Amino acid sequence: MKPGQHSGGQHSGGQHSGERQAEAAAGAKGALLAHDPAAYDYIIVGAGSAGCVLANRLSADPAKRVLLLEAGGRDWNPWIHVPVGYFKTMHNPNTDWCYRTEPDKGLNGRSLDWPRGKVLGGSSSINGLLYVRGQKEDYDHWRQLGNAGWSYDDVLPYFKRSEDQERGADDYHGTGGPLAVSNMRIRRELCDRFIEAAVELGIPARDDFNGAEQEGAGYFQLTARNGRRCSTAVGYLHPVRHRANLEVVTHAQVERLVFDGRRAAAVAYRRKGEAFQASCRGEIVLAAGAIxxxxVLMLSGIGPGSHLQELAIPVVHDLPGVGGNLQDHLQVRMVFQTKRPITMNDQVRNPAKKALMGLEYLVKRSGPLTMGASQVCVFARTSEEAATPDIQFHLQPLSADKPGEGLHKFSAFTSSTCQLRPESTGRIALRSPDAEDHPAIHPNYLDTVKDQAVTVAGMKMSRRFAATQVMAPLIEKELLPGPGVVSDEDLLDAARNISQTIYHPVGTCKMGRDPGAVVDERLAVHGLQGLRVVDASIMPAIVSGNTNAPTIMIAEKASDMILADARG
Structure with a gap:
């Protein structure tokens, strides 16, 4: 199939008005107008946390034609928009890619589910809504690695530009941006006590983890407005869908990029069994996430040459770092049974209380249905040697075998800890040249002695929280991993057996100038033209916190760089 041609069918279903208008015009001409040669100035692959930002910013100039391709569907599922609805959208193949890792030796051979959003808004439509930027030292480290323009002072304006902060604007926060950031709309005795326990342990109370200092304990803020999720689809994409120069195609499975010499010239994809090829006279931007x-790069012949040759994929550009440097936060979820029915488990188990929860949400947009994945956050140091916090607690006033599944039938809460800056790195590899086959995910968790030591130290700190004067009266017993697990060796083995991802994969198209780098500091793919990567995969090192807000920042900054480079 030549650039500009299609297989004869027109798109149907999952379209916004601009897409339908394009097809109506195409019908009169006997060809798909949207896919005329060199039709687009920008083609964005992936309408997730980064892709929706890019679609908004790059289409602001009506003279520029923008195509946004998304493998998933529209964000019509009502559970997407109810904050606690991630229980319904994770592990749901209509909204989740439902990835699963390879057996990991660091987890005693276990495989983990790795949810990733497959819907407009991507993971911002199914995540836990937690708004955390990381530490300023994270971005200064990126700059120290040679990435000019990525220090904390460089990126702070983009965090502020993205934000519509409920508390108002200040030196660290902005208002009027597309992304709503709001306070937790529910408080609980259990959560208040956990914050008091932190203070008892010498950790300060903190009401803003994204200001001058991160270290401390307090309630999370959420990417929500008036008790409803604010995904990037809601905040960035839907308000500009009326733009005639922006076309959104859902259910578009990208198969490969097409090159004219060293220049990315088109995107080949399938939609409902039909093949299409969209040409680009400007830039193709991959925003499909760390997986x-x-x-897409490897399917297109860009990646480790030997790996591509094993799969009989013609090598367009031997770029060894593609798929490497995979990093993630591994959480150890310790569960404590309570003496009183003060957890969400009890509300969900009681039909009357469950009905009241729904009624409160419908009437007031408040109550338990407005919860994010966790309510209380603690950033702490496991040792005096740590210059900044090296672990993060997520306190959940509920318990389940794993996130996204049904709650336990007893009163309990979860104290989850994750190491903020793991040294262990893994990789993404292709299983086959077929775009429909999920790639092989090798996380390589707990591979270094430091990662093992910090993980064990985090588990011990969870127990210190439980033993404080303010928390101990609430706790009946430790259920997971259990009081019999005492030695460091046993704690580490328990971590290998019970830990889960905290859904923060990054780094697989790292930014830098070293041999393992995939993109430069302007996010252009090394050695090629007309191609950038803009998403969490470009992080050279994982940030010390949740990754959605940093991904949105990356896209905000990238949009300015793309537009500036186009102006020359």
């Missing part, structure tokens, strides 16, 4: 972006 999807390296997969």
């Amino acid at each position: 999807g972006s390296p997969q």
